[in-house]
Amino acid sequence: MSKQLITLTVNGDAYEVAVEPQQTLLEVLRDTLNMTGTKRGCTAGSCGVCTVNGERGQAILSCMALAVEWDGRSLTTVEGVADGNELHPVQQAFLEFGAVQCGFCTPGLIMSAKALLDVNTDPTDADINVAMAGAICRCTGHIKVKKAIREAARVLRAREVSDGAS
Amino acid sequence: MARVKDDLAVVGKNWARLDGIDKVSGRSIFADDVRLPGMLFGKVVRSPYAHARILNIDTSAAEAVPGVKAVVTPEDAKDIWIGINQPLLPAEKVNHVGQEVVAIAAISEAAATEAAALVKVEYERLPALLDVEKALADNAAQLHAKAEHNIGWKQEDVHGDPDAVFAACEFVREDRYVTHPTHNCYAEYHVCVADFTKPGKLKMWTPTQTALLFQQSLAAGFKLPASDVRLLTLNSGGGFTGRTSTRPHHFLAAMLSRKSGRPVRLRASGDEEFIMCRAGGKVIYKLRSGADKDGRLKVIEADLLFDTGAYVESQMIVTLLTSKYIHALYPLEASRYRGRLVHTNNLPYYFHHGGGIAQFQFALGQHIDGLARDIGMDPVDFNLLNAVEEGHTTMEGAHYASCGLKECIEKTASLAGWKDKYGKLPKYKGIGIGIGAMASGAKGLFKHDTSAAFVKVTDDGKASLFVGLPDMGQSSHTAMAIICAEVLGITPNDINVISGDTDSDPLDVGAFTQRGTFNTGNATRNAALDARNQLAKTAAALLEADEATLVFRDHKVYPQGAEDQAIPFKKVVYQTLHSREGRFVMGRGFYNSPLEKGTMAYSFGAQIAEVTVDPGTGVVTVHKITAAHDVGRAINPRIVEGQIDGQIFSGMSQVLYEETILEDGQVMNPSRIDYKMPRAFEMPEVEHIIVETIDPNGPFGAKEVGEGPIVCTMQAIANAVTHAIGNQVTEMPLSPWRVIKAIK
Numbered sequence: 001m002s003k004q005l006i007t008l009t010v011n012g013d014a015y016e017v018a019v020e021p022q023q024t025l026l027e028v029l030r031d032t033l034n035m036t037g038t039k040r041g042c043t044a045g046s047c048g049v050c051t052v053n054g055e056r057g058q059a060i061l062s063c064m065a066l067a068v069e070w071d072g073r074s075l076t077t078v079e080g081v082a083d084g085n086e087l088h089p090v091q092q093a094f095l096e097f098g099a100v101q102c103g104f105c106t107p108g109l110i111m112s113a114k115a116l117l118d119v120n121t122d123p124t125d126a127d128i129n130v131a132m133a134g135a136i137c138r139c140t141g142h143i144k145v146k147k148a149i150r151e152a153a154r155v156l157r158a159r160e161v162s163d164g165a166s
Numbered sequence: 167m168a169r170v171k172d173d174l175a176v177v178g179k180n181w182a183r184l185d186g187i188d189k190v191s192g193r194s195i196f197a198d199d200v201r202l203p204g205m206l207f208g209k210v211v212r213s214p215y216a217h218a219r220i221l222n223i224d225t226s227a228a229e230a231v232p233g234v235k236a237v238v239t240p241e242d243a244k245d246i247w248i249g250i251n252q253p254l255l256p257a258e259k260v261n262h263v264g265q266e267v268v269a270i271a272a273i274s275e276a277a278a279t280e281a282a283a284l285v286k287v288e289y290e291r292l293p294a295l296l297d298v299e300k301a302l303a304d305n306a307a308q309l310h311a312k313a314e315h316n317i318g319w320k321q322e323d324v325h326g327d328p329d330a331v332f333a334a335c336e337f338v339r340e341d342r343y344v345t346h347p348t349h350n351c352y353a354e355y356h357v358c359v360a361d362f363t364k365p366g367k368l369k370m371w372t373p374t375q376t377a378l379l380f381q382q383s384l385a386a387g388f389k390l391p392a393s394d395v396r397l398l399t400l401n402s403g404g405g406f407t408g409r410t411s412t413r414p415h416h417f418l419a420a421m422l423s424r425k426s427g428r429p430v431r432l433r434a435s436g437d438e439e440f441i442m443c444r445a446g447g448k449v450i451y452k453l454r455s456g457a458d459k460d461g462r463l464k465v466i467e468a469d470l471l472f473d474t475g476a477y478v479e480s481q482m483i484v485t486l487l488t489s490k491y492i493h494a495l496y497p498l499e500a501s502r503y504r505g506r507l508v509h510t511n512n513l514p515y516y517f518h519h520g521g522g523i524a525q526f527q528f529a530l531g532q533h534i535d536g537l538a539r540d541i542g543m544d545p546v547d548f549n550l551l552n553a554v555e556e557g558h559t560t561m562e563g564a565h566y567a568s569c570g571l572k573e574c575i576e577k578t579a580s581l582a583g584w585k586d587k588y589g590k591l592p593k594y595k596g597i598g599i600g601i602g603a604m605a606s607g608a609k610g611l612f613k614h615d616t617s618a619a620f621v622k623v624t625d626d627g628k629a630s631l632f633v634g635l636p637d638m639g640q641s642s643h644t645a646m647a648i649i650c651a652e653v654l655g656i657t658p659n660d661i662n663v664i665s666g667d668t669d670s671d672p673l674d675v676g677a678f679t680q681r682g683t684f685n686t687g688n689a690t691r692n693a694a695l696d697a698r699n700q701l702a703k704t705a706a707a708l709l710e711a712d713e714a715t716l717v718f719r720d721h722k723v724y725p726q727g728a729e730d731q732a733i734p735f736k737k738v739v740y741q742t743l744h745s746r747e748g749r750f751v752m753g754r755g756f757y758n759s760p761l762e763k764g765t766m767a768y769s770f771g772a773q774i775a776e777v778t779v780d781p782g783t784g785v786v787t788v789h790k791i792t793a794a795h796d797v798g799r800a801i802n803p804r805i806v807e808g809q810i811d812g813q814i815f816s817g818m819s820q821v822l823y824e825e826t827i828l829e830d831g832q833v834m835n836p837s838r839i840d841y842k843m844p845r846a847f848e849m850p851e852v853e854h855i856i857v858e859t860i861d862p863n864g865p866f867g868a869k870e871v872g873e874g875p876i877v878c879t880m881q882a883i884a885n886a887v888t889h890a891i892g893n894q895v896t897e898m899p900l901s902p903w904r905v906i907k908a909i910k
Contacts, residue, residue, distance in 0.1 A: 036199035037192020039403075041353065044436050046838040049353060078192035091190040095182045098804040101812065102639025103189030104353035104403030110190060129847035136838055138351055138404055138519075139639045141815025142846040144808055 006071035010035065011080025019067040026050045026062040029077060037079040037107055038062055048135035051108040052077050057118035059111060061134070078107035081114060089155040090114050090148070099148035101139030109135050113149045121156040123149070175719050176652040177866045180804040183644045184663060185401070185637070194401045197371045198433060200359045206235055208422050208432035209278035210415065211268040211285045212441065213260035216294035216511040216831030220259060220267070220287060227284040228270060233277035236426035238269040238418060246387045246417060249479025250318070251310050252514065254387070254417050259292070261309065261476035262513050263831040264441030266414045271422035271430045294511040296831055298448055298473035301510045309476070309509045318478040319507040321485040325493070325561040326500030331465040335456030339537045343451040343529035344897040347473070347826045348518040349443050349841055354403020356442040357433040360419035368395045368420055373402035375409045375636055376676025379612070381668050383412040384420065399666040405638035406519035406816065407873075408445055410678045411480050415442060440826060440836035446522065447473035447515030451529035461541045463534070463552045466492050467502040470526070474507035477514040481507055483611055484522035491523050491530075493560035494603040494768070495571070496552045501561060511831050518824075519816045521679075523604070524876045528821060528898050531600045531881025536894065544588055545599050545885065546579045549772075553601065556859070564605070564764055568859035568869070570796030571770035575601060577855045582774040582792040588889070594779045598885025601772045602877030606870040607681030610763025617686040618672035619693040621650060621753035623701070625743045627721065627736030628660040631693075634674030635665065635686040640872060641805045642682045646690045648801050649865050653694035654701075655718030655735055673756070680870035683801065684767050685757050687865035692755025700751045701735075704742040708733055766863040769870050771795040773814070773878035775850075777886040781909055784902030786822055786887055788848075791879065794855035798869030807854045810875045814852055817879025819843045825899050 003018040010033065017032050026043070029035045029052070041049030045064040052062045053076040060075065081088045087095070090113050100106050109132070116123055116131035123131070128149050137145065188194045225237045239255065246254040255266055268285050272278035295301040295309060301316045309316055332338060358372035368388065374380050377397035385392040402409065419432040434442045452469040470488060474481050485505030492501045518525065538548035554560075556569040578599070579585070587597045609615035620632040631650045637643040643665060647658040665671060674686055698718055706713040711725040724732035742749050759766050773793045779786050791814050800806040823842040827834045835841045860867030880898065887905065888894045895908045 030199075034201070035192075036195070039196065039354075040198055041355070042436050042439075042838050044837060044839075047353070078190075082191055087187070087190065094190050095186040098180075098183075098808040100183060100186050100189045101641070101808060102353060102404045103185070103194050103401055104196060106189050106194075107192050126847075129845075132846035135846070136351075136353070136843060138353065138406065138816060138819075138843065139812045140808060141811040141813075141844075141852075142849050143811040143815075143852050144804075146846060146849075 004068055006068060008070055009074030011076055021068055023067045024063055025065040025067050025070055028067045029062060035077055035079055038077050039104055039107055048112060049105050049108040051111040053111055053115055057115055059115035078110055081110060088114065090117060090152040093148040093152040093155065097144050097148040097151055099140055099144040105135065105137045109137060109145055113152065117153055117156055121153050121160060123153055174652055174866065176648055176657060177801055178799065178803065181644060181648055181658050181802050183641045183805065184647055184658060185643065196354055196401050196403055197357045197359055197373055200371045202359065202361065202429040205429045205431055206271040206273060206426055207275040207278050208269055208271045208419055208430050209282040210266050210418060211282050211287065213263060213265040213267055215260060215289055215291055216263050216296065217292040218260050218289035219292060220256065221290055222288040223268060224286040225268060228281040231272065231277055231281040231284065233273040234270060234281045235273065235428065236271040236422045238421045238425060242421060248414065249477060252477035252479065254414055262511055264513065266418060269418040269422055271426050294831055296510055296512060298450065298471055298508050298510055301508050313509050316509040317506050318474050318509050319482040319485065321489055321505045323489050323503040328465050328467055328500040328502045331500040332456045335464055336459040337537065337541050338454065338456045339533065339540055340454045341533045341536060342896065343532065345446065345449045345525045345528060346898065347447050347515065347828065348445045348820060348824045349440055349826050350406045350408030350445045350518060351841065351843060352404030352406055352408060355434045355439045356413065356415060358416050358419050359429060359431045360423040361429040362420045362423035363427050363429065366390060366394055369398065370416065370420065371398045371400060372416060373409055374399055375405040375638060375678045377636060377668050377671065378634065378675055380412050380416070384416060387417055388420065397668045399636050402636060402638040405677065407517050407521045407678065408443060413442055413444065437836040440833045441513065444514055444516045446518035446525060447475055447512060449525060451526065453529060453533045455533060455537055457537060457541060461543050461548055461551055463496045463498065465498055465500045468492055470505040472505065472507045473510050473512055473515060475510055475512040475514040478507060479514065481516055484517050486611065487521055487523050488526045490562060490564070491526060493562055495554060495601060497554055497558060498561060512828065518820065520873060520876045524817065524880060527600065527602055527877045528880035528884060532884050532888065532894055535598070535885045535888065546575060546584050549575050549599065549601055564768065566768055567766060567863055568798060568861040569768070569770055570857040570859040571601065573857050574770055574772040574794035574796055577857065578772045578774045578792045578794040581853060581855060584774060594781055594890050596777050596779065596886040596888065596890025597774060598882050598889055599772060599774050600878040600880065600882030600885065602874060604680055604769050604870055604874035604877060605765045606684035606767040606769065607759065607765040608679035609759050609761060609765060611679065612675050615675060615681065615685065616756055616758040617674045617689040618756040619686065619689040620672055621693045621697040623697050623739055623751035625740045627656065627739055629654060629656065630662045630664050631690065632664045632670065632672055633686055633690060634671035635682050636677045638677060640677065640809060641802065642677060645683055645801045646686060649687050649690045650694040652866065653691060653698055655723065656721055680872040682872065683868050683870055684765065684864055687868055688757035689755050691865045692757060693753040696755055697751050697753025700749065700753065701738050701742055704745065705733065705738045708738065708741060767798065767861045767869040769795065769797055769874040771874050771878050773882040775882040775886040777883060777890055779887060779890045779905060784905035786900055786905060788818055788850040788883060790851045792853045793875060794857055795871060795874055796857040796859050797871045798861035798864045799858050799867035800856050801866065801868050803856060806856060806871050809871045810854055811852055813876035814879050815844060815849065817876045818883060821880040821883045821898055821900055823899050825901065
């Protein structure tokens, strides 16, 4: 099958890549662009490990998205969440609240949580449960993950207040 | 023993894990992220049958696929054996579905997959033995020449005179429980990258709980000196007792690399993950116990039958371990144990998270709960009456130098409001308790149980700590940095933990049998003390003080009680290095328990589960777990809580959901959707109580927390379900259909 040239913007940088029609976003990120921060899990959309964020911040399972459909579009991966060396509040909260253990599913958890917090900085427990329903994490049992998300939401709300005041 | 809380500066505070920033930023490297020049991709051709004779293998079409660089067949693997009786690639017959027959390496995963589909293997199907009890029957075919009645391993122990003690008991209870096959389900699938391109030198990147045992196993398989096999452990995406020994894919990747002259990556695809993973098989537990008229437990008898599947590698450990845990919780007058590993044509099983002990406690915990109710006692009162205490020595010789079991039971019962709830809840609501003990290490199971550590102190006042203990997520490296920092009077963030290369790692058997914090922790403490003693000579001269009185704390060194004279730690290091002798500070330490076997420290715990059962659907909802654990001392309390949380998840997952459903030896639910685990919305509220007994032999009093919690969870939830519906569900998982059957 012939390859197609697409333009994909990842974390603000535009890349021109030749992709086969069946190639997934996950494969292009990891194997073509060498961005291995997004991990390869079940490759069947059931574990959430490979989650990235689309242009509206939405959570995308990169193992289930065809790269050709992303021609001309942009996405954010875990490598693009921090602002330089300054961690995003959700990353900081995961770190401080012990929500990270083996770290393999962590990129997917962070991107799922960020997708929620980008549109809702005051989530209920039910909102968090829905946002994280696609993620499996055997190490943490989600307990400290949920705490970290609530903490990140608190920090983001405080920022909104101070931004509003300034 | 007095519980003196010394004034510690670093141990016992909450420290973020040292590798955390990399892990939240996508910078952590795992084996699947390794990219080597010229790297090929492997694929394995597997048996579709549970039992079949191999008549012919034709790889010609596969070899003709463009990009195929190596094909490995049973011809190439004639003298490579795994464990007792498993050929790496079988020449004559396959003994389980998914057994490796041929391996291929190609320039892309797609080419390797295409070629694998073109390998033609002719089989003659043979009748398969798929049920552990049928495999044991007199008329069953024998799968291995040396395994009579298909028994691959047997362990029997008797202590005291069980028959006489039973005869004198007022209450005797008998039960039969079953646990079904499972899968470890770590986030990171089975994967390895092998570089065997240099003759006689093998390099391998793979997730593991023990690089040392992997190194020894690969060296034995390829008949190399162990030091010519170099294991490189990056991050490991979970262990859960499932990465404690090599699997066929490790050998196959190495063989493909040797044959092709290029590095090879071999990784499980979705379905394959459930075949390559060798977790727990079906186990049948027959239990009998007896108590006197006052409710004192006197004797326990256990007969365990394990489906060990097609081959035996290291699974005998599970019988050794379960045999010890009969005595662990209660002082008994007698006991009897029999454990048998029985061959079938199912997957070669090892163990699931909890090492067989947690699953055994599912059975024993329910059995004891039943006995308490037979006697007419509240299970909490029964456990408090019977639980072991500090100073106890079990019948097989385990000595409890510290023991907070009764404190754990009392504190969970009080916080959970047990007395107001047990026997008083509305129908279909239940509360249950589970108690457990766990050894911090298991000397005698391996060639040795030594852990070692080096500490290199640099003249900027920082240190590098070298350990051979892997960190699969339990934060062991950060714990070791905390211990080292406490001794040197600096902070964990001043310490760079170097680990994961068998060429430079100090000796360490690895992170399993809960030996890390205790064994490697003691080694790290000893290495840091050695470094501190070297620095103390300089500091004593500078301060004109006695070495023995020096305090190392907050980046300063001063004589006890004279903080105003303090000199910076950095200055002491600088002076040591830049003195006339130019002494470079390199501390070394090791720890090896003075015992012949076993361990010096045991942790204890109690958990109370609160559940609701839906009588219409049989679905169990867990609302809350109250967990109290005697961990000796919490080196890093929030991380200790995280270990408890993860094990509650895994225990709940196993007791309620996890089962690999088999049909003709084939896993019918090989995906993360069909093999159910709890999602975020199903997790209960968890309350933690950390009990610190400050063990006299642990580093700063610490014991393990790696598996102590999970042994409590399954039984606590099962006992809560019994309380809710009035009957025990004797098979795990407590799937809705099993719960409904038990209600009726």
